[in-house]
Amino acid sequence: MKIIIINGPNLNLLGKREPEIYGGKTFESYFIDLQSKFKDLELDYYQSNIEGELIDKIQEVGFSYDGIILNAAAYTHTSVGLGDTVKAINTPVVEVHISNTHQREDFRHVSYISPGAKGVILGFGLQSYELAIRSFL
Numbered sequence: 001m002k003i004i005i006i007n008g009p010n011l012n013l014l015g016k017r018e019p020e021i022y023g024g025k026t027f028e029s030y031f032i033d034l035q036s037k038f039k040d041l042e043l044d045y046y047q048s049n050i051e052g053e054l055i056d057k058i059q060e061v062g063f064s065y066d067g068i069i070l071n072a073a074a075y076t077h078t079s080v081g082l083g084d085t086v087k088a089i090n091t092p093v094v095e096v097h098i099s100n101t102h103q104r105e106d107f108r109h110v111s112y113i114s115p116g117a118k119g120v121i122l123g124f125g126l127q128s129y130e131l132a133i134r135s136f137l
Helices: 027-037 051-061 073-077 080-088 127-135
Strands: 002-007 042-047 067-071 093-097 119-122
Touching: 002 027, 002 051, 027 042, 027 127, 051 067, 051 080, 067 127, 093 127, 119 127
Parallel strands: 002 042, 002 067, 067 093, 093 119
Antiparallel strands: none
């Protein structure tokens, strides 16, 4: 089974950015932990701060992978284009957020990704990604 985690803007700063919200671990080190935990899966990872690159990656893998875990970060709340892309592909998408976005600013309560997603997991820190992987098993 092939699953890809796609992270959006500023998630390359995990471990440095607002550790009280996002924790102190980099995503790269967490991804190594996930690969160790799920040895029978082919796990890939992609991150971009650029909306169009995220759309391109989803289109690239959206017909050949078994699952996409998407943390579109701030684009979740602004990108009709990403939402449309999730609806346009065959591969199921699980929307993930590290924080509970419903406990944050009002604009973070709206998601353009959710209507096309298989499910949404939020608020469990980095463990949200592991929960998303398990949803594909």
